[in-house]
Amino acid sequence: xxxxxxxxxxxxxxxxxxxxxxxxxxxxxxxxxxxxxxxxxxxxxxxxxxxxxxxxxxxxxxxxxxxxxxxxxxxxxxxxxxxxxxxxxxxxxxxxxxxxxxxxxxxxxxxxxxxxxxxxxxxxxxxxxxxxxxxxxxxxxxxxxxxxxxxxxxxxxxxxxxxxxxxxxxxxxxxxxxxxxxxxxxxxxxxxxxxxxxxxxxxxxxxxxxxxxxxxxxxxxxxxxxxxxxxxxxxxxxxxxxxxxxxxxxxxxxxxxxxxxxxxxxxxxxxxxxxxxxxxxxxxxxxxxxxxxxxxxxxxxxxxxxxxxxxxxxxxxxxxxxxxxxxxxxxxxxxxxxxxxxxxxxxxxxxxxxxxxxxxxxxxxxxxxxxxxxxxxxxxxxxxxxxxxxxxxxxxxxxxxxxxxxxxxxxxxxxxxxxxxxxxxxxxxxxxxxxxxxxxxxxxxxxxxxxxxxxxxxxxxxxxxxxxxxxxxxxxxxxxxxxxxxxxxxxxxxxxxxxxxxxxxxxxxxxxxxxxxxxxxxxxxxxxxxxxxxxxxxxxxxxxxx
Numbered sequence: 204x205x206x207x208x209x210x211x212x213x214x215x216x217x218x219x220x221x222x223x224x225x226x227x228x229x230x231x232x233x234x235x236x237x238x239x240x241x242x243x244x245x246x247x248x249x250x251x252x253x254x255x256x257x258x259x260x261x262x263x264x265x266x267x268x269x270x271x272x273x274x275x276x277x278x279x280x281x282x283x284x285x286x287x288x289x290x291x292x293x294x295x296x297x298x299x300x301x302x303x304x305x306x307x308x309x310x311x312x313x314x315x316x317x318x319x320x321x322x323x324x325x326x327x328x329x330x331x332x333x334x335x336x337x338x339x340x341x342x343x344x345x346x347x348x349x350x351x352x353x354x355x356x357x358x359x360x361x362x363x364x365x366x367x368x369x370x371x372x373x374x375x376x377x378x379x380x381x382x383x384x385x386x387x388x389x390x391x392x393x394x395x396x397x398x399x400x401x402x403x404x405x406x407x408x409x410x411x412x413x414x415x416x417x418x419x420x421x422x423x424x425x426x427x428x429x430x431x432x433x434x435x436x437x438x439x440x441x442x443x444x445x446x447x448x449x450x451x452x453x454x455x456x457x458x459x460x461x462x463x464x465x466x467x468x469x470x471x472x473x474x475x476x477x478x479x480x481x482x483x484x485x486x487x488x489x490x491x492x493x494x495x496x497x498x499x500x501x502x503x504x505x506x507x508x509x510x511x512x513x514x515x516x517x518x519x520x521x522x523x524x525x526x527x528x529x530x531x532x533x534x535x536x537x538x539x540x541x542x543x544x545x546x547x548x549x550x551x552x553x554x555x556x557x558x559x560x561x562x563x564x565x566x567x568x569x570x571x572x573x574x575x576x577x578x579x580x581x582x583x584x585x586x587x588x589x590x591x592x593x594x595x596x597x598x599x600x601x602x603x604x605x606x607x608x609x610x611x612x613x614x615x616x617x618x619x620x621x622x623x624x625x626x627x628x629x630x631x632x633x634x635x636x637x638x639x640x641x642x643x644x645x646x647x648x649x650x651x652x653x654x655x656x657x658x659x660x661x662x663x664x665x666x667x668x669x670x671x672x673x674x675x676x677x678x679x680x681x682x683x684x685x686x687x688x689x690x691x692x693x694x695x696x697x698x699x700x701x702x703x704x705x706x707x708x709x710x711x712x713x714x715x716x717x718x719x720x721x722x723x724x725x726x727x728x729x730x731x732x733x734x735x736x737x738x739x740x741x742x743x744x745x746x747x748x749x
Contacts (some may be wrong), residue, residue, distance in 0.1 A: 208336070209257050212250045238286035248276075256339065263332075303355060307649075321341075322349040386416070389416065390417025392413065393411050393414045396410045412445065435481050453465045529562055585632060592624040598634075613652045617655075619657060647674035678730060681728075687711060717741070725737075
């Protein structure tokens with residue numbers, strides 16, 4: 204049985220020291236690293252002292268090693284509480300006072316231990332007696348009862364803090380706190396059993412082996428972002444080692460009572476070890492699976508980005524190639540209508556007018572595709588200058604009057620007052636916006652009217668263009684998706700005619716352009732069949748003339 208205790212203390216010393224070094228080199232938060240390093244150092248000192256205490260052959264040697272071990276254990280509560288506060292990131296004036304008080308009491312008890320006042324119950328009495336398998340075991344004095352009370356109070360308070368924080372946490376943080384809480388209960392319960400014989404409670408400290416396990420679980424819980432950063436094989440080896448150690452005790456002990464106790468301890472160790480190993484394996488497998496999925500997703504995203512880039516480049520090249528012949532068709536159609544090649548009869552004029560309008564639509568569509576391509580490639584450029592919206596919108600309305608007349612609705616352009624309607628913008632890009640918005644109203648209005656109102660808000664210093672129609676209208680869901688690119692739902696709801704192309708390309712382009720001008724564009728409708736109103740709002744631009 205003595206061999207079991209010696210092995211437990213030695214294992215506790217080694218595990219605490221190694222885990223402290225591992226955490227330091229993992230590069231965790233500075234405060235957490237320091238507190239955990241000091242905490243583990245105290246645990247190692249306590250375990251080393253107890254190990255050599257079991258080897259002592261004289262009372263003087265036993266007293267020295269008892270003093271040595273307590274020099275670490277009396278500081279352990281302060282470092283532990285500080286570590287808990289640092290891990291939970293609790294920082295306020297109250298915690299600072301509590302930490303200072305805890306360190307002060309640790310220092311007082313450390314001095315009492317240095318003076319040898321923890322164990323002497325009387326001046327002429329021995330401080331050591333023989334207990335169980337231990338040749339020398341300390342007898343508690345007044346100082347030791349003070350230390351026991353202080354140790355218990357700090358540990359219970361820290362466990363209460365962890366439990367309280369666990370209830371208010373979720374995700375990885377909650378799981379980390381849960382493992383730290385469980386491991387702390389096991390570790391301090393196991394190590395705390397050594398107090399009992401000292402204060403006269405006749406219970407052997409069988410659970411000291413748990414003190415060797417708890418720093419491993421805590422270290423695994425706080426390392427980086429994962430709960431388990433210690434290899435499964437390490438845990439398995441340690442678990443099997445503990446099983447063999449306890450089994451050896453069962454086979455070699457002569458006392459029937461010890462065999463029963465060791466047998467139950469072996470059963471507990473096997474159950475706990477199997478559960479621990481299975482949990483670690485599951486966590487590691489889950490983490491590896493997630494990491495694999497993340498890598499696959501990153502590759503897929505890279506591939507999608509490459510395809511998107513290739514698509515944008517293709518659209519840009521194709522649009523450039525289409526724009527030249529379409530511009531020529533539109534130009535020649537305009538010259539024919541103007542009579543540059545002679546007079547036309549009515550039937551020929553109507554045909555050329557349709558040719559002109561169709562080519563005009565195609566040119567606008569190609570321009571939208573080019574604009575989208577530039578936006579996606581981050582090559583959208585603007586030539587800002589002073590733009591009179593009264594002139595610009597009026598010109599667009601005049602260009603589209605024929606289209607509106609052919610469809611049926613009456614189109615009108617009204618200016619609210621004679622105020623200035625000047626903005627700072629790219630005149631070609633803004634013209635593209637108003638062509639898209641007004642042409643969209645023409646497409647979906649077969650009767651009634653289309654009214655364009657230009658107004659100015661004196662308070663916000665913004666100019667607003669409102670395009671109202673008596674067309675097919677929109678439901679709420681359509682409005683939500685209206686300015687998205689290639690939206691299939693909107694395309695199907697409005698027969699693939701939103702903007703200048705299926706899926707709302709023209710309105711998407713308009714939204715991007717207006718946004719670049721620090722403006723807003725939106726739509727309103729009372730519902731399907733009740734018409735729509737599109738609004739474009741741009742900041743007014745004033746130039747002081749001296």
